[in-house]
Amino acid sequence: MARVPNVAATPIKTSPYSGWVRDEMHDVLPAPASEVGLVGWVRQNLFSSIPNTILTLIGVYLIYLLVPPLINFAIVHAVWNGEDREACLGTHGACWAYVKAYFSQFIYGRYPEPERWRVDVVFFILAAGLAPLLIPSAPFKRANTIFMLLVFPVASFILLTGGNTDPGAWAWISLAVIAIVAFAIVLLPVFAGQTDFASSSKRLGVVAGIIAIPAMIMLLFSVDFGLEYVETANWGGLLVTLVIAITGIAASLPFGVALALGRRSQLPIVRLMSVIFIEFWRGVPLITVLFMSSVVLPLFMNEGVTIDKLFRVLVGVTLFASAYMAEVVRGGLQAIPKGQYEGADALGLTYWQKMYLIVLPQALKLVIPGIVNTFIGLFKDTTLVLIVGLFDLLGQIQSSFTDPTWSTPTQGHTGYLFAALVFWVFCFGMSRYSIFMEKRLDTGRKR
Amino acid sequence: MAVQDTMGQAPAKASFIYDPKVRGVFYQIVLVAAIVWLGWEFITNAARNLEEQNISAGFGFMSNTAGFGITQSLVSYSEESSYGWAIYVGFLNTILVAFLGIIFATVIGFVVGIARLSNNWVISRIAYVYIEVLRNIPLLLQIFFWYFAVLRAVPNPRNSVEMLGGMFLNNRGLFMPRPVFGEGSILILIGLIVGIVGAVLISNWARKRQMATGQQFPSFRVGLALIVGLPFLGYLLSGMPVTFDHPELKGFNFVGGMKVIPEFMALLLALSIYTATFIAEIVRAGILAVSHGQTEAAHALGIRPGPTLRLVVIPQAMRVIIPPLTSQYLNLTKNSSLAVAIAYPDLVSVGGTVLNQTGQAIEIIGIWMLVYLSLSLLTSGFMNWYNDRMSLVER
Numbered sequence: 001m002a003r004v005p006n007v008a009a010t011p012i013k014t015s016p017y018s019g020w021v022r023d024e025m026h027d028v029l030p031a032p033a034s035e036v037g038l039v040g041w042v043r044q045n046l047f048s049s050i051p052n053t054i055l056t057l058i059g060v061y062l063i064y065l066l067v068p069p070l071i072n073f074a075i076v077h078a079v080w081n082g083e084d085r086e087a088c089l090g091t092h093g094a095c096w097a098y099v100k101a102y103f104s105q106f107i108y109g110r111y112p113e114p115e116r117w118r119v120d121v122v123f124f125i126l127a128a129g130l131a132p133l134l135i136p137s138a139p140f141k142r143a144n145t146i147f148m149l150l151v152f153p154v155a156s157f158i159l160l161t162g163g164n165t166d167p168g169a170w171a172w173i174s175l176a177v178i179a180i181v182a183f184a185i186v187l188l189p190v191f192a193g194q195t196d197f198a199s200s201s202k203r204l205g206v207v208a209g210i211i212a213i214p215a216m217i218m219l220l221f222s223v224d225f226g227l228e229y230v231e232t233a234n235w236g237g238l239l240v241t242l243v244i245a246i247t248g249i250a251a252s253l254p255f256g257v258a259l260a261l262g263r264r265s266q267l268p269i270v271r272l273m274s275v276i277f278i279e280f281w282r283g284v285p286l287i288t289v290l291f292m293s294s295v296v297l298p299l300f301m302n303e304g305v306t307i308d309k310l311f312r313v314l315v316g317v318t319l320f321a322s323a324y325m326a327e328v329v330r331g332g333l334q335a336i337p338k339g340q341y342e343g344a345d346a347l348g349l350t351y352w353q354k355m356y357l358i359v360l361p362q363a364l365k366l367v368i369p370g371i372v373n374t375f376i377g378l379f380k381d382t383t384l385v386l387i388v389g390l391f392d393l394l395g396q397i398q399s400s401f402t403d404p405t406w407s408t409p410t411q412g413h414t415g416y417l418f419a420a421l422v423f424w425v426f427c428f429g430m431s432r433y434s435i436f437m438e439k440r441l442d443t444g445r446k447r
Numbered sequence: 448m449a450v451q452d453t454m455g456q457a458p459a460k461a462s463f464i465y466d467p468k469v470r471g472v473f474y475q476i477v478l479v480a481a482i483v484w485l486g487w488e489f490i491t492n493a494a495r496n497l498e499e500q501n502i503s504a505g506f507g508f509m510s511n512t513a514g515f516g517i518t519q520s521l522v523s524y525s526e527e528s529s530y531g532w533a534i535y536v537g538f539l540n541t542i543l544v545a546f547l548g549i550i551f552a553t554v555i556g557f558v559v560g561i562a563r564l565s566n567n568w569v570i571s572r573i574a575y576v577y578i579e580v581l582r583n584i585p586l587l588l589q590i591f592f593w594y595f596a597v598l599r600a601v602p603n604p605r606n607s608v609e610m611l612g613g614m615f616l617n618n619r620g621l622f623m624p625r626p627v628f629g630e631g632s633i634l635i636l637i638g639l640i641v642g643i644v645g646a647v648l649i650s651n652w653a654r655k656r657q658m659a660t661g662q663q664f665p666s667f668r669v670g671l672a673l674i675v676g677l678p679f680l681g682y683l684l685s686g687m688p689v690t691f692d693h694p695e696l697k698g699f700n701f702v703g704g705m706k707v708i709p710e711f712m713a714l715l716l717a718l719s720i721y722t723a724t725f726i727a728e729i730v731r732a733g734i735l736a737v738s739h740g741q742t743e744a745a746h747a748l749g750i751r752p753g754p755t756l757r758l759v760v761i762p763q764a765m766r767v768i769i770p771p772l773t774s775q776y777l778n779l780t781k782n783s784s785l786a787v788a789i790a791y792p793d794l795v796s797v798g799g800t801v802l803n804q805t806g807q808a809i810e811i812i813g814i815w816m817l818v819y820l821s822l823s824l825l826t827s828g829f830m831n832w833y834n835d836r837m838s839l840v841e842r
Contacts, residue, residue, distance in 0.1 A: 045567065045568040046567060046568060046569060052566070052567050055569070056569050059567070060569060062573060063569075283820040284815070284816045285782065285784040285815075285819055287795055288812060288816055291795075296808050296812055298496075299497065299808065300489040300492050300493055303496075376583075380584075381585070383585040383587040384785070394585065398591065409600075412596045416591060416595075416596055420584045420588055423584055423588065424583045427584075
């Protein structure tokens with residue numbers, strides 16, 4: 001209760017002629033019950049006027065139409081346990097027993113059962129590596145990033161496929177050629193007498209490091225770890241969904257950055273090529289890209305070269321996603337004030353130093369929400385691969401409908417509800433994260 | 448990359464390999480060489496592979512007989528028609544579903560977006576849940592849901608669901624009465640055309656008069672009366688020639704009337720409902736972008752809430768809304784290619800059939816990409832034109 005404090009410290013004088021003088025405010029009466037609390041809130045928000053009341057009633061009716069049947073279907077009338085379709089025949093509810101029976105297929109596809117621990121390990125490394133990367137206050141960001149960008153892909157490739165794949169002589173030869181050309185370029189000034197050998201030794205080290213990484217990876221791939229080979233045709237379910245989405249986004253990031261830089265480059269041909277590439281891939285539907293990668297790409301290859309179907313789809317998805325990623329990154333590049341570019345130029349940095357040290361760290365930080373949004377889109381779009389004959393989560397569910405053991409009238413509804421739940425949890429979680437990052441990065445505009 | 452020589456002379460001491468211009472030219476030559484090499488490699492490989500498969504490149508196959516049926520076509524099509532004609536039918540189906548989808552998605556999106564901003568808590572929560580649930584579920588899953596779980600699960604023709612206006616819904620599709628235009632119906636068409644032209648002329652005249660004199664004219668109501676009234680007048684004058692061909696159950700299926708195939712309905716429903724969630728968010732952001740001061744100023748001038756929304760808030764919000772709306776329209780058009788998953792005969796679906804029959808993969812995929820690219824360019828061109836008209840004219 002609000003009281004007006006005594007302004008004067010001295011008590012009000014009482015004269016013998018007056019009776020009693022009030023020296024403090026009376027307690028404020030509480031607001032009428034119809035204006036505060038739940039009742040007041042309801043009156044103000046739901047029934048403030050006649051149109052508003054009608055809207056409320058329509059809304060409540062809509063909820064009544066949709067929510068109780070959904071709850072009845074998913075929970076009340078649902079069947080949770082059972083051996084086959086007999087269990088689910090007598091009900092109008094969801095047949096969760098069928099999802100239970102098929103659960104491991106929805107996650108792993110036809111990945112051989114004794115080898116499924118490998119998928120589990122990959123999932124575990126992914127979760128364990130990603131969580132501290134996503135939490136802003138977690139330490140060791142740099143080490144963690146390198147781990148996720150280098151160690152994790154190699155490890156999961158070996159774990160998932162079984163490794164022991166010889167990259168082939170041509171891969172080694174081309175790597176050697178690239179190495180020789182790179183060393184030659186670095187040493188060119190030395191031969192030309194511009195600098196001495198010592199001053200370019202640091203550059204040599206960098207180049208050697210860059211060459212050593214693919215060499216190490218190729219070496220690791222060709223080592224036999226005693227893991228059984230699992231061909232990608234047997235992969236399926238959530239595994240394929242995650243492989244396509246994560247590989248697509250991770251591979252499209254460097255391409256996207258390169259394209260975005262190309263689009264803002266001063267070199268006319270580079271700029272033109274980047275614009276054509278970006279606008280082309282953004283203008284065509286993903287379906288046609290997938291058809292192209294699965295039907296046309298083999299035509300473009302040399303005789304005898306066959307590429308794995310999953311890999312072909314990955315190529316298509318990566319090309320497609322990198323065009324979108326390029327536009328996201330370009331937004332970040334444009335948001336960096338011109339002074340940053342000019343400052344870097346004034347310091348005498350080269351183009352790549354300027355981009356690598358000054359511009360890109362700021363720009364990429366700005367576009368994290370955009371990257372997450374692209375990832376959400378890509379994650380949803382992975383369902384399209386079922387059209388070209390890969391079994392992602394939705395494809396696996398769709399193909400399970402043909403199984404007569406579980407064929408019931410509610411099987412389709414249950415399967416789609418399950419798929420929708422899984423996709424929704426992933427996408428909604430990521431969009432919340434994107435909003436959280438946006439708020440966190442938006443500190444400059446907050447007052 | 449810009450290195451300026453402040454002394455007005457070339458930096459003679461540096462070697463030419465450090466000259467940014469030389470380096471730029473060098474990089475670009477390398478890039479062009481790489482692209483040309485890649486293209487050459489692809490073309491020669493493709494030519495050899497096609498030769499091995501006995502497929503002749505080129506568009507000669509387009510005039511061959513297609514030999515497959517198409518369940519929905521806007522123009523006359525039979526199995527004797529050519530491949531080219533089949534692809535054209537598919538193209539028209541794509542246009543149809545994209546056009547209707549854009550209209551429905553826009554209507555639903557605007558309603559939901561405005562509902563999201565409603566003061567009514569129940570309405571805004573419903574809009575919020577609608578947006579957050581449906582935009583986070585893949586479109587293909589929604590198409591499957593509508594097609595396999597809803598439209599395929601309705602009763603067979605004998606137990607059709609009868610709906611308003613003599614429509615029947617069953618697992619073969621939606622059957623509607625088809626209007627049959629008898630003799631003299633041309634008067635109705637003439638009435639409609641005159642009505643539309645008159646409405647446009649009147650609204651132009653009313654705008655000019657308001658600019659000149661400040662007097663208002665109820666051009667919307669008059670225009671509506673013209674567009675509705677004149678065809679009706681024509682209908683009466685010509686002796687009410689329009690009859691309806693009602694669908695009737697004969698044997699196991701319906702005969703007569705107009706049939707909408709379930710594939711089309713499922714695709715249209717999923718596309719509009721899914722895209723509407725994105726449009727709703729765009730509309731909400733657009734309206735929120737108009738500062739509250741605009742509304743307050745309009746109210747201070749004594750403008751009532753309705754005209755405030757119509758004349759002050761929406762024109763400004765449209766400027767923010769149009770560019771992202773364009774990309775949603777493009778997305779919807781491109782997403783209509785998911786029709787192939789439920790065999791709605793759109794461009795990709797029909798093209799896929801042709802591809803399977805002829806093996807002309809490069810040509811078919813080339814046609815797809817060309818069509819979608821030009822549709823994209825056309826739509827964005829139109830929306831840019833509209834955007835220019837709506838954008839702020841600064842003096």
